[in-house]
Amino acid sequence: MRLGLYGGSFDPIHYGHLLLAECCRETLRLDEVWLIPAATPPHKQTQQRAAAKHRLQMIELALAGHEQILGSPLEIDRGGVSYTVDTLAQVHLLHPQATLFLLMGADSLRDLPTWREPDRICALSLPAVVRRGGAAEPDFSVLAPLVSAERLATIRSAQVQMPLIELSSTDLRQRAAAGNSLRFRTPRAVEKYIETHKLYRTNDK
Numbered sequence: 001m002r003l004g005l006y007g008g009s010f011d012p013i014h015y016g017h018l019l020l021a022e023c024c025r026e027t028l029r030l031d032e033v034w035l036i037p038a039a040t041p042p043h044k045q046t047q048q049r050a051a052a053k054h055r056l057q058m059i060e061l062a063l064a065g066h067e068q069i070l071g072s073p074l075e076i077d078r079g080g081v082s083y084t085v086d087t088l089a090q091v092h093l094l095h096p097q098a099t100l101f102l103l104m105g106a107d108s109l110r111d112l113p114t115w116r117e118p119d120r121i122c123a124l125s126l127p128a129v130v131r132r133g134g135a136a137e138p139d140f141s142v143l144a145p146l147v148s149a150e151r152l153a154t155i156r157s158a159q160v161q162m163p164l165i166e167l168s169s170t171d172l173r174q175r176a177a178a179g180n181s182l183r184f185r186t187p188r189a190v191e192k193y194i195e196t197h198k199l200y201r202t203n204d205k
Helices: 015-027 052-063 074-078 084-094 106-114 118-124 149-157 169-177 188-196
Strands: 002-008 032-037 069-071 099-105 126-132 160-162
Touching (some): 032 052, 032 074, 052 188, 084 099, 126 149
Parallel strands (some): 032 069, 099 126, 126 160
16 A cells, blocks of 8 residues: 655645645555644644644545545544654554655755654655645755665655645635635635634634
8 A cells, every 4th residue: 555644734725735635646656645634733833723623624525535535633633742753653553564655845855854753754654745836856965864875766756746836724814814715725615614614713613
């Protein structure tokens, strides 16, 4: 089994997230991709977020029963600060025969050496870096102190191309707070969920 793991706040999920997941699924011939919303992201511990139940539900609505791209409550169920290395270790125990791919953008690649146990992350999974249209070649040299030259070459070969799509969860939250349209930025079902639950306008319950 070739399993892609895509973590993040997904606050809220948008078409950029979905396109990244699909491009990785297709390019890397993944059997499944799991979108894993963090309980508490390590780098956003003080940032107010929509409740975990809302973020997971929006993922489920966005995927609309996709057979190979799935929402996973793994980090939410575990609770606390969501460290990637803990998630990879947990998935490895659940699926010891699976080849794990850690899906990430070039910005996450740059920061990866600062994450908890980055060498173990690279041992448990193959970082699959997404290069957005028109972007410069990702700087894979940041991983050189963490992995062998052979492993680094394998990581470089797992690079995924995707079209440039200028969407961000921050922008969607700001638009929702101002009462502006989210149409064509996120699936309609997610847009209606945000409206119904008044997310990003008041503290969600």
